[in-house]
Every structure is written in structure tokens, then in C-alpha cells.
Amino acid sequence: MIEQVTPDSATTTETPPGGLLLVVDDNEMNRDMLSRRLLRQGHQVEMATNGREALAMIESHTFDLVLLDIMMPEMNGYEVLEYVKSDPLLRHIPVIMITAVDEIESVVRCIELGADDYLPKPFNPILLKARINASLEKKRLRDQQVAYTHQLDLENRRKSDELEQARQIQLSMLPTAPPVIPYLEIAAQQKTASEVGGDYYDFFPQPNGKLFVAIGDATGHGVGSGLMVAMTKASLMATEEAELTDLIKKINRVLTRIDLGRQLNMSLMVLEITPLPNGSVTVRASGGGIPPIYVLRPGGMAEEVLISGLPLGVMEEANYTLTEFTLNPPDTMLLMSDGLPEIFNTRRELLGFKQLKSALHQFDVTRLSAEQILEQVMAVGDGWAAGYPLQDDVTLVTMKVK
Template sequence: MNRNSTLTGDRLMGAPPRILVVDDNDDNLYTLTLHLDLEGYTEVETARDGEEAIARLKTGTFDLVLLDVMMPKVDGFQVLTWLKDQARLRDVPVIMISALTEMNSMARCIELGAVDYLLKPFNPVLLKARLGATLEKKRLRDEIDAHLARLQEELDAARRLQMAMVPQSFPAPRPDFPIDLCASMEPAREVGGDLYDFFVTEDGMLCFLVGDVSGKGMAAALFMARTKSLIRIATDLMRSRQGPSAAPAEIIARVNRELCQNNGDMMFVTLFFAMLRPSNGEIEFCNAGHNAPYRLNGQGLAPIEGGKGIILGVRPDAVYTTGRTSLAPDESIYVFTDGVTEAANLDGELFAEARLEAVLRASTDCSSAAAIVKSVGEAVRGFVGTAFPSDDITMLAVRRLDPSAL
């Protein structure tokens, strides 16, 4: 084995392994450093007691520590305990050095985190074998850590990219656009399969949607991006020249046919898609296998039914229908994914529709869409506590205001 082989971590690729030898006996230090030099280890530093070892470890980067057990001031137990408490150093392998009469002490060191031990007087063959095996394990672990760090960087970049694909700023209400809206999305992993979007067509219709792709992770995120793009493209292309936009059912049927193509993994998406005319509050919508949204007003709340069809991406010949309703001034629509109702706490209990409806009833007097989204989000997070998220959580609220009050 090349003793100066590449190691990864905090040091440059190709750098030889750095070893710290700690012993209060000059003869032992000399013997160990001589053996290390003969084996080709050129980056070797020494410390004559525990205090000096800790000082060197604080400022330097080492791939291996040879640590004597019995030393004045700060002994090997204390150095090992301190080292394992340091986040930067806890993975540095430590080989303990001890006399044959100190086997109980060696067992204690192994329990504290030492990877191996050497007995005095030193056996050159055994020293070579244990150094080589320990450094090889360290090299492999460093390579794995570096690979995981690269993957995490890529996932973080993918998360930022995904979050940039959904609107993060919301238009302010105006007399000619008396609509207040707000949305949030919290992926269960670095990237998720939920989506929300809103945009205004050339004929002035506000389109808004919330969807939930099957599965999680990168595949679901890519399917989400495809779905979002298809909806915008279909809505724009299917509008007749100088005429009104196509109906939601027609748009969703076209999107469904596109999603069914080249879908060998049989991924699918549930979706609620609506088109609202700001001037009078009229809404046309299509619900493709999604949770029914809620209407909120001063009298309470009620689910918005109708306009139903099957999930997208399964049957290219699926037929969808358009539902119709209207939103009066000071009324709101709340759309969500099942990650809200299926959020689980540490006991495995679900947030469920009953809790969601209780929070929404308490929010009927909220003066803004942001307040509705915030109240539900806080309720879900408070219920889940420290439990690991099981699904993406996405919600969108649209509130129609009185134009005369703007």
C-alpha cells in the first residue's frame, strides 16, 4: 500500500496521512516515530502529555492519533473523552498505547471510542498492520463523507431550484384585482412532489392550482415541474384568438393526455385547478382526484364539491367536468394537499380533517389569505411536534375583497 495515498476530509486530496503520537516517555516517542518513518509515514507530530495533545488537536488536522494511556496532568482517558466530544474530531481514529498490565484500561478506552490498541514493547509487524488497517478505514470513511456531502449539496440546490419554480411573492389587491392570495409548500424531503401555482390569463382570469404527485423525492419533483409547465402551456395555447380561455375540464384533459405519454413508471398527480374572474367572483374549476377545498365565510365553512375526475397520468382517454361556483366579497377558498390532514405526531395520530376544519372555522374571520395559511401551518407544526415529516405539506388560500374598500 502507498503510505502517502490520497485521503479526503478537511485536507487536500493526495496529501499524506498526518499522525499525532502522544506519549510522556521520550524512548517510546523515539521508537514509535522511528517505526513510522521506516514505514514511509512522513507527516508525524508528537506531544509529550495530554495538554499538549489537546492543543495540537485544536489547531491541526490529523488522520490518526497514537495515544498513551498513563500520562501526567491529562491522561489518555481524558484526552479521548475530550476528543469524542468535539464535532470536528470525533471521527478521528485513536489507537491506544499501553503496557500489558493495563488491559482493563484498554477495554475502557475501546468503550470510550478508541478503534484499537498497541502493547508495549511495540511489535513492528503488528504496528504496521494496525496502522494500515486503521488509515484505510479512515480513507474509505472520508470518501463516503465527501460523497454524501456532494449529494447533499446537489439536493440543496435542487430544493432551491424547486422552490424557485413556485411563486414566492403574491400580488397586492387592487380595485381592478380585488384578490388576496397566499400559499406555502414544505417538502418532507429535500425536494418533494407537491405543487402550487397561480397566474393571470390574457383575458384577465386568475388561474390557481394545487397538486400532489405520487411518491416523494427527485422523481416526484421532476413530475411536478412537468405538470406545472403543461398547465401553463395548455391554458395559453387552448385560448381562442381574442376569445375567452378554455374551460378547466378541457385544459386538464389535455394535460392528462400529455402526462400519460412516456409514463412508464405510472406516476400520477391529483390536482385542483380553478379559474376565477376577479370582477364578479365567478369560478370554474376541475378536481382531478384531489381533496375537496373549503369555502370560508362569516357563516362557517363548507367543502366545494363537483367538477370531479380521476387522477392525472393514468388514463389518456379520461373525461373531466367543469364545476362552477362564485366567491362573494370577504369569502375565501382554502386548497390543500393530503400532507396537511395526514401529518402524524410521535404517537402516529393523524392531524385529520376534523382538526383542519376546526382551525379553518376559527379562521373564518381572518382578514387575509396569509393569516389563513399561517394559522393552519402553525396548527399542523404544533400537532406534529418533533415527529419526522411523512409527506409534503402544501396549501393555498384565495380571498376575494370588496373593491370599494381598496
């Protein structure tokens, strides 16, 4: 029989400030005495006369604490305790075992089965209150931890969803394959880090034979960087500016005026490549905040072409300069984001531009294709990392004059 004890007429009908407790004992006198003491302490109390009834109640109610007698018919306290503590949905409920003073072996067995505490008979009011309050406080702290962990899981899931959205935005901004250009071999590759960065590259062939190439890196991670990339691509596709510096200034103004509640910027370089009748090509470049262009020439030459200027989106009235140079067959340009020189090894040492340039001197551009050069440059980074995880996206574009 399942019983519920309610406060007498002298008590309030409002919900007591304590917990919801279940008293399980086949002895009516013990049940009644213990329950009334608990009511006076401000708890709600329900009662069960044996273990089987107790389990039915535990599975259908949300109890804060169970006080469980050991010796009962049908199902004893050991069996109830073992069942509760083996169930992942119930094991967090504190269980205080009720036992005789001289039943030390029973106490030990209960503790081994997972009991949180025990109360000796006859009940000492002070000890009863202290042990119940301690168990309820333990459960309260545990419930707080569970709620905090749940909230943290929700926040992590939200951030993961945001990063996945940003990754999809980023990937949609990239070309599926380099364009076919009569005077150039082109290869491109991007390795993404565990979190979404904001690396971007793109190609814009023109009807007059020119090729515009963009490469950049938005600061930060998540939707913000994805939005910076999207705005940059939209500006590149929509612009009608003839001069590269004017184009860069226009994109800079657009990005500066984006208000995302935090400072974001875009390291960006745009190149205008023009074929010449003699087989050479001229390259005009402008931008800011981007690693240098590396020009590989026959004989192991590796030249740095610096592109000076602030990252776009930092200052609306920033100035940008134009850099021009000429390439002859089989000269090869390397464009990269800062993820390559900033690769770490297992000792947390950076690859750096100096070591990267030293490795580039070993490449024979006369013999290697653009794709092979790209693979060898990527191999330099992989060899340096030696398995250490990427901290940022690595983007590389190689263009070899045919």
C-alpha cells in the same frame, strides 16, 4: 538524521502490499532490527532517530502507522504522541509505543495520551506482527468510514443543491401578488415545508373580465416536481382551449408524456370565474386529485364542492368533468393543497377534512375580509400542529365576492 530502509536484493522492487510505517528510535540497533522485520512482513519502512525528526516526517508524509520509542533526545515519545493526537489532521494515525516490559506506568501514560497499542522490548515476532496488523486493519476500516462519510456528504450536498434549485423554480412559478379584480377580494399564502414540495397556484385575468385560477400539487420533491409545475404553468399560458375540461385533458396529455424515469403526477384544479350583471359570479371548475373547494356563506355555512378526477399525468386518456356553481356577495371560496388537512400534531394525528370543515363553520364571512379569513384558516392549521414541523407545503387561496 532521517533514514529509509529498502528491501535487499532478494526482495521485489514493487510496492509492498503492507502499509507505510515510520519507526522512531534513537537506538540504531533497535531501529535496524525492527525495520527489517517489518520489511519481511511486506511493509514499507522509514526511520527517524528522534522525536523532532519524526514530527517533521509525520507532517510531510502519509504514514499508516508509527512505532514510537519513549526515551529519546531532543523530543521524547510522550511529547511526540501528545502532539500527534492533539492535531486534528494527524490524530487518526495509529501510534504503537515501544517500551520495556517492566515500564507499566509508561504504558498507562501512553494509553492516556492516545496511543493505540504498545510493544514491549525485546520484540516478539508473533506479537509484533499481530499488533501491527490489528492497528493497520483498524486504520483501514477508519479510512473506509472517512471515505464513505465524505461520499455521503457529497451526495447530501448534491441533493441539497437540487432541492434549492427546485425551490427557486417553484417560487419563480408563483405570482408575486394576487391580481386586482373589481368583483373579488383575493388573498393567497404558501408555507413551505423543510423540503421542497410542488405546490402551485396562479391567476390569469382575461381581457373580458373573467379570471382563471389554478391550484395544484406535484408529487414528490426536488427537480422533478419543479419540472411538473413549470410544464403545468407553460401549458396554462399557451393553451387556447375554450372549455375547461379540454384544457385539463391537454395538460394531462403533456404531463403523461414527460419521461423522468419515475412516476410523477400533478393534482390540479383550474377555475373559470365569470362576473354577472347582478353582482354574483359563476364558477366553473375542473381537474383531479385536489382537495374540495370550500364555499363559506353567511350564517356559518361551509359547503364542500368536490372536484372528481385522477391527478394529471397518471393516465393519458383520463376523463375530467365540469363542476359549476354560483357565488353571491359576500360568499367566499377556499382553495387549498392537501398540505393543510394533512397537518400532523405532536401525537402524529392528522387535522383531516372533518375537523377543518367544523372550524370553517365558525367564520363570519360578512365581517371578515379575504385576508382575515385566510389568516384564520392558517391559524387552524398552526393551532393543530402546535409546533410540529410541516411535512408538506401548505397553500391556501381565498376569494371573496365583493
